[in-house]
Amino acid sequence: MVNAALPPAPATATGGARIGIQGVSHWFGTAAAPLQVLDDIDLEVAPGEFVALLGPSGCGKSTLLRLVAGLEPATAGRLTQDGAPITHPDPSRIVVFQDPTLYPWRSVRDNVALGLQARGVLKSQGHRVDEALQRVGLADFAKAFPHQLSGGMAQRVALARALVNDPRLLVLDEPLGKLDSLTRIAMQSELVALWQRSGFSALLVTHDVEEALFLANRVIVLSDRPARVVAELTVDLPYPRHRGHPRLAELRHEALRHLGLDASW
16 A cells, blocks of 8 residues: 655755765675775765665675765775764664564554654654654554554655654665565655655665666666776656656666676667
């Protein structure tokens, strides 16, 4: 059950963050057996921009998101938000994962309220929970529990939980990857609508070429591990986009060519 027509939302007080990634390389393992996953990545996300990362499975896309979110430090290089070094997690950068990870014993409203509760501001800012639920079209389900929701609705709760903090950057790690195809298509449109109304910057990891091109202003194509930037595609189409547009077909073929998968198209 997905409602594609979301209600209007109040504008957020903050704009999107500018994210800088300069010469970032990263290794896992030990000094005796290092495994390089990122190789000299240079990338900038402009305030309010939607950027998608596309690349082979296991190439290091999700690792790059973790570094941008401040969940771990890069081995080499520099990551910044509005010019300041990213050294730790911050409420202005919120991660939305593939699994909604809702607490089953908490209602929808209580799940969305987690961030405000953890920061000790729920009593004074509880109205933001209701606003976030309104923005994702779930105001009528505030008292429901996760087991009563469809997959798409659960992911919208996860988005509301992120939006309640008015993030300046939304870090999206394949947030629609486990949804059925029809729900996924509807959720893509909802995600674009939320981004346009809220004004945050967005950095998305996806394996879906069509999804990247439908959502993003720019698509960054990464190589196999260790990931390097091999192409940058500007999606020069206005929103809302039509999936059958010939320009999207051209960009899809170009993306697949950089991924070595164009022979079958």
